[in-house]
Amino acid sequence: MKKKLIILFSVFMTIQLSAQEKLSTLTLTPVVFNENSAHEQITPRVKNLLKNKIRRIASKYGFSSGVTQDRHIMFPDIQVMSKNVIPSAPPRVSMEIELTFYIADYDTRTIYASESFELIGVGINETKAYYNSLNKINAKNKKFKAFMERGKQKIIDYYNTHCDLILKNAQTKARIGQESLALSMLTRIPSDCTVCYNKAMDKSIEIYKSLEDKLCKQNLAKAQSIWTTDPSYNGARRTEPYLSRILPGATCYNEAKNLLTQMQIHIQEREKRNWEYRLHREENAYELRKLQLNLSYEVAMENARNKPTHVYNRSWWW
Numbered sequence: 271m272k273k274k275l276i277i278l279f280s281v282f283m284t285i286q287l288s289a290q291e292k293l294s295t296l297t298l299t300p301v302v303f304n305e306n307s308a309h310e311q312i313t314p315r316v317k318n319l320l321k322n323k324i325r326r327i328a329s330k331y332g333f334s335s336g337v338t339q340d341r342h343i344m345f346p347d348i349q350v351m352s353k354n355v356i357p358s359a360p361p362r363v364s365m366e367i368e369l370t371f372y373i374a375d376y377d378t379r380t381i382y383a384s385e386s387f388e389l390i391g392v393g394i395n396e397t398k399a400y401y402n403s404l405n406k407i408n409a410k411n412k413k414f415k416a417f418m419e420r421g422k423q424k425i426i427d428y429y430n431t432h433c434d435l436i437l438k439n440a441q442t443k444a445r446i447g448q449e450s451l452a453l454s455m456l457t458r459i460p461s462d463c464t465v466c467y468n469k470a471m472d473k474s475i476e477i478y479k480s481l482e483d484k485l486c487k488q489n490l491a492k493a494q495s496i497w498t499t500d501p502s503y504n505g506a507r508r509t510e511p512y513l514s515r516i517l518p519g520a521t522c523y524n525e526a527k528n529l530l531t532q533m534q535i536h537i538q539e540r541e542k543r544n545w546e547y548r549l550h551r552e553e554n555a556y557e558l559r560k561l562q563l564n565l566s567y568e569v570a571m572e573n574a575r576n577k578p579t580h581v582y583n584r585s586w587w588w
Contacts, residue, residue, distance in 0.1 A: 296422060296460040298333045298373065300324035301345040310350075313397075319404060320346050324371075327409045331418035341377040341458070342425055346370065348404070351388075353396065364392050365399035369407065373421030375428065382424035385417035426463050433459075433466035437473055449481040450573035457570040471563060478566035485569070486520035489513070490529070497533060503543050506533045510547055515565055517550055517558070 300321040305311050312320075324344050328334070349368040356362045370386040391403025429436070436455060443452035456470040456477070493509035500508070509529075516526045526549055537545050550561065 296333050296342075296425060296462055298324070298328045298342055298344045298421075299376075300328070301343045301376075303345065306348040310348075312348075316401060316404060319401065323404075323407050323409070327371075327414055327418070330409045331414065332422065333418070341375055342373070343376050344371060344373050344421075347372065350400075353399075356392065360394065362392055362394060363396050363399040364390065365396065365403050366390050367400070367403045369404065371417065373418075373424070375425075383417055383420035385413055387411070387413070422462070426460065429459050429463040429466050433463070433469065436466075437469060440470075440473060440477070444477045444480060449477050449484075450569050452477050453481075453566050453570040454573045457567055474566045474570075475559065475562045478562050478569070481569070482517065482519075483521045485565075486516050486522040486526075489515045490522045490526050493526070494529060497529065501533075501536060503537050503541050503545060506537060506545050506547070509533070513547070513549060515568075517561055517565070523549070 302312060302317040302320045302324075304317075324346070328344060347370045349370075351366040351368055353366075354364045356364050367389045368386055369389055370384055372381050373383045374381045387407065389403040389406050391399045391401070391406065393399035393402050436459065440452040440455045443449070443455065453474055456474045459467050459470045461467045489512040493512040496508050496512075497505055499505065513526055513530065516523055530547070530549060534545055537543050
């Protein structure tokens with residue numbers, strides 16, 4: 271019985287670690303250019319409609335938008351096929367539109383998949399008819415399933431084919447002191463690309479360890495600055511997000527422990543309050559790996575948020 275429990279516990283821990291490590295996923299950035307292929311301007315209202323449609327479609331078929339702009343995008347192209355006035359009181363306009371969606375790699379200018387839909391909308395004028403036709407796009411349409419699967423497989427194939435090159439480039443960036451950029455490159459690899467993803471996670475921990483002492487000093491300095499400015503219970507609470515990023519083994523870990531002790535004694539003596547916060551203690555390999563993965567992901571996301579915003583240019587496609 272004891273042996274069975276040990277086996278079950280080992281399986282459970284393996285599953286939990288796998289779940290914790292899946293920090294990245296397949297992402298698509300919804301893009302709507304300011305004009306269509308006929309050089310007709312797209313109004314802000316139509317742009318918002320199409321972006322929301324793309325988000326719903328992507329979510330339904332296993333993609334996410336993510337917190338940053340990604341190289342893989344989904345964008346529409348609109349062609350007005352016909353316009354007719356319906357004799358009624360008042361007269362109404364009927365518009366037939368061909369809407370084509372594309373999944374593409376913006377960095378390499380490669381289109382991975384496309385699918386077209388014929389839509390008809392009716393409104394009191396051309397603007398209303400145009401909007402109403404586009405609003406008929408339904409994420410449940412069966413054509414989307416095959417389209418999204420084609421795009422997904424192409425993205426996975428790209429990472430599987432270029433995995434070694436991506437890892438090598440990340441290592442080069444880390445070697446010249448651009449660890450944050452290297453981690454961003456690695457965390458973009460989707461967890462669906464299992465083999466490449468696992469290699470990237472191992473590499474990200476390796477790079478994070480080389481960055482750890484630098485980040486340790488930065489986080490300690492921020493915690494010390496907060497405490498110096500506000501030596502109180504509330505000030506101590508504000509240091510927690512920075513102290514939580516300091517892991518055992520980092521060169522400034524003992525300094526962080528000393529600061530924590532000073533704050534606890536000060537609060538207890540001056541404010542007669544008990545502050546129970548503790549630094550990460552020596553963790554087992556499983557827990558330490560989780561922490562390193564989470565913190566390396568945080569570094570990568572911070573780097574991505576600070577990058578200049580993409581300016582998606584339609585002329586690069588046609």
